[in-house]
Amino acid sequence: MNKRVELPIYEPIYKTYQYQGSGAAIIDNNNSIRNWYLNEIMLLKCSRSFLKGWGSPGIDIVNSSLMVNPYLEINKYPLSYLKDCTNQMIRNFIDLGYYVYFLNVDDYYIKNKSLYKQRHLYHDGLICGYDKSNKTYCIYSHDSNWVYRKFWTPEICFTNGCKSSLKNNRTVDIFTVKAKTENVGFSLVKVYRNLIKYLDSDIEKYPFDGEGVVLGIVVHTYISEYIMKLFRGEISYKFADWRILRLVWEHKKVMLERITKVEQLLSLDNSLSEQYKSIVKEADHIRMFYASYCMKRRDSMLLNISKKLLTIETREREILTQLLQTMKKELKNGTVELSEK
Numbered sequence: 001m002n003k004r005v006e007l008p009i010y011e012p013i014y015k016t017y018q019y020q021g022s023g024a025a026i027i028d029n030n031n032s033i034r035n036w037y038l039n040e041i042m043l044l045k046c047s048r049s050f051l052k053g054w055g056s057p058g059i060d061i062v063n064s065s066l067m068v069n070p071y072l073e074i075n076k077y078p079l080s081y082l083k084d085c086t087n088q089m090i091r092n093f094i095d096l097g098y099y100v101y102f103l104n105v106d107d108y109y110i111k112n113k114s115l116y117k118q119r120h121l122y123h124d125g126l127i128c129g130y131d132k133s134n135k136t137y138c139i140y141s142h143d144s145n146w147v148y149r150k151f152w153t154p155e156i157c158f159t160n161g162c163k164s165s166l167k168n169n170r171t172v173d174i175f176t177v178k179a180k181t182e183n184v185g186f187s188l189v190k191v192y193r194n195l196i197k198y199l200d201s202d203i204e205k206y207p208f209d210g211e212g213v214v215l216g217i218v219v220h221t222y223i224s225e226y227i228m229k230l231f232r233g234e235i236s237y238k239f240a241d242w243r244i245l246r247l248v249w250e251h252k253k254v255m256l257e258r259i260t261k262v263e264q265l266l267s268l269d270n271s272l273s274e275q276y277k278s279i280v281k282e283a284d285h286i287r288m289f290y291a292s293y294c295m296k297r298r299d300s301m302l303l304n305i306s307k308k309l310l311t312i313e314t315r316e317r318e319i320l321t322q323l324l325q326t327m328k329k330e331l332k333n334g335t336v337e338l339s340e341k
Contacts, residue, residue: 005094006129006138013037013254014064015148016247018141022126022177023066025140026099030179033071037064038258039190042198044219044251050226051208053234056241057226059219061251066101071180079162079172086162086174087155090137091130098176100127105172106164112151114142122170126177130155186261192327195320217320220313223248224306227290231302242294245305248312249283255316256280259323266330276319279312286312 010028014037015021027033043062049055066072082089090100104122107115115121128150129138135155143151165172201216214222223244229235260273286305293301 004129004131004133005091007094007097007099009128009140009150014041014061014247014250016243016250017060017064018124018126018148019065019067020061021148022099022101022124022140023064023069023072025126025128026066026072026177027179030071030181030183032184033069033179035184035186036069036071037254038261039184039187040194042194042251042255042258043215044198044217046214046219046222048208048210048212048214048222050229050235053229054239056239057219057222057244059223059244059247061247062215066177071182071184073176073178073180075176077174077176079166079174082174087159090127090174091132093176094127094130098178101125101175101177102127102158103173103175104165104170105158105161106168106170107161109157109161109164110139111153111157112143113139113153114144114146116144120164120168122165122168127158186265188262188265188327188331191258191262192324192331195324195327199317199320199324217313217317220248220309220316224309224313227302227306227309231299231306237297240294242291245283245287245290248309249280249287252276252280252283252312252316255320259319262323262327266327268326268330272319272323272326276316279316279319282308282312 008028009025010031012021012024013034014024024037041061041064045060045062047055047058050057067074079086093100101124103124105125107113107121107123108117108119110116113125125139125141127137128140130136131152136152137155137158138150138152140150142148162172198216201218203218203221206214206218208225226235226244230237230240256273256276259276260270263270263273286308289301289305292298
């Protein structure tokens with residue numbers, strides 16, 4: 001019997017990395033889960049390893065992976081467990097309304113996916129549909145042009161990608177994922193507490209000669225330094241991480257949404273969100289400039305990008321500090337307990 005099933009994709013709140021996009025893409029039937037991202041997921045982090053002249057700053061947002069989202073039902077099935085039943089099980093899961101997230105499958109073999117027939121990279125992605133008549137899967141991931149979208153690929157390509165991973169001693173895992181039905185509300189108190197954590201961050205707390213992960217708003221300073229290392233040739237152009245400023249831009253878009261919600265719920269004017277819009281716009285500009293640099297090297301662009309990142313950090317700190325001061329006053333007046341429990 002011919003059968004085609006395609007589950008809906010919700011536009012992810014973060015999607016620089018596929019472990020971010022896959023989690024938010026499946027909440028179409030319960031988009032109140034978006035509030036979890038607004039309440040909790042805002043703390044930037046990065047590594048210091050690039051300061052030694054190699055690697056990426058590894059910029060990320062703490063707990064933005066689908067694996068830590070408490071409002072998703074996630075079940076793990078190692079490929080070694082599914083064996084020859086893998087394709088039938090994937091179709092069965094999708095029939096039951098589950099999306100299928102895969103981990104450590106070789107991109108090289110998956111037609112229309114990033115790095116297809118270019119490079120062996122053991123990567124992740126989300127299967128959101130199938131067509132039994134032509135034996136294809138609908139995958140939501142970065143395509144061969146590095147555009148994050150849905151595309152179709154033959155089942156055999158997915159199978160070959162799994163076999164390649166196993167042959168190279170990679171553990172391939174399949175996860176069924178579905179949004180829970182619990183309603184998630186926007187929490188002013190959680191936003192307040194997490195903004196404090198985000199702003200409790202500067203170069204004195206996280207010095208360049210320190211150890212470990214860097215957290216909070218000072219991550220902008222670290223990215224600025226990474227850009228300058230590219231400019232000075234201390235990190236090779238060919239190893240430039242093209243993703244870092246996209247995540248900055250996404251972070252700013254979400255922060256603007258967060259600020260706007262706070263203003264609405266506390267019946268404030270929109271002065272702070274209006275000011276913050278310029279930060280979102282600037283982050284978008286430097287994202288595009290950096291993308292242009294990554295496609296065709298023009299070192300002169302890097303100086304301006306580095307400076308603008310520091311300006312964004314300074315301006316964001318000012319606006320969010322004002323927001324916190326207002327929230328503290330309004331929430332205390334409303335007898336809401338702000339202290340950590």
